[in-house]
Amino acid sequence: MGRGMFPARIYIGQIAVVFGIVITSTWGATQWAAHALGYQQGLAAALVHADGYPVYLPWRLFEWWFAYEAYAPEIFARAGAISAGGGIGGALFAVVNSVWRARKINW
Numbered sequence: 137m138g139r140g141m142f143p144a145r146i147y148i149g150q151i152a153v154v155f156g157i158v159i160t161s162t163w164g165a166t167q168w169a170a171h172a173l174g175y176q177q178g179l180a181a182a183l184v185h186a187d188g189y190p191v192y193l194p195w196r197l198f199e200w201w202f203a204y205e206a207y208a209p210e211i212f213a214r215a216g217a218i219s220a221g222g223g224i225g226g227a228l229f230a231v232v233n234s235v236w237r238a239r240k241i242n243w
Contacts, residue, residue, distance in 0.1 A: 150233050154226040161222020163194040169215040173200075173208065 170179055170192055179200060182190030197219065201212045 147233075147237075150230060153233075154230050157226040157229060158222045159194055161225065162197065162219045164222075165215040165218035166192050166194050166197040168218060169197055169200060169211055172211045172215075173204075178204075 170190065173179060175190055179190075179192065180196060183193050184191050197215055201216070205212045
């Protein structure tokens, strides 16, 4: 093992990046779905308005999906794919970073 390393070390930076990727993709999917649905009144109150566009909380996507999926299944299928892509991207980042770190330690 490398100097100053121990087996149970927690890599806060890597965890933060993975969470950041997942949250960003979910938030992007939420904003995309809101745009695709025309920012209708039934989507709930926006968190803020940025440049004239409402910005919603990231988890609103799942509330809308439950309530409105029967009306626009293709929109929620695509939004779900966008959100899931972030989960896959976060997992890929974690694996690649772990392999890179393991190779770095053994050199």
